[in-house]
Amino acid sequence: GQSLEQPSEVTAVEGAIVQINCTYQTSGFYGLSWYQQHDGGAPTFLSYNGLDGLEETGRFSSFLSRSDSYGYLLLQELQMKDSASYFCAVKSNYQLIWGAGTKLIIKP
């Protein structure tokens, strides 16, 4: 079957750095994406990795290792507004396969 594994919950302190890992097992792979979803809101696209390596977008970075079927989202200089759920998703053939989501709790 196809699956993505990510931690259910991560807690960090405001101003710190946090890493959310994602391992995947899918029949096809066309890239790993990350989405942020605040309570009551819709998912919003954060980043995409199609090739191995690090992609940086402001305070957020995402990494992919296709040989390890592994990626992570790195959030720096955490702010309270970053409190949300974060989903990794793999584009497999014609659709997205979603992880279960990681709830990021930020403490002041």
Add this chain to the structure above:
Amino acid sequence: SAVISQKPSRDICQRGTSLTIQCQVDSQVTMMFWYRQQPGQSLTLIATANQGSEATYESGFVIDKFPISRPNLTFSTLTVSNMSPEDSSIYLCSVERNGFGNGYTFGSGTRLTVV
């Protein structure tokens, strides 16, 4: 990237009735995706809607329960038919963001409660 207007944003419906959810995209897109998300859970793909052809449903979802229309390249509807409390969920439409690394844009969602 595309902007999606989804409505209604929320509704409370009686069991046995049907609700139609609409999504309007501000640009032409080939495929539109319909998802269901239980609170605190991940997204589950219901179906993929292509203009001019029948929607493709994922395992566990059938056309009689979730009929989809896709009359043109900017609009789609999802109907939740003969509703039961188990259909209470958030329903989301989505399109692919062309030229943006294969990310997807979502509508604001429809929070459905069946009583």
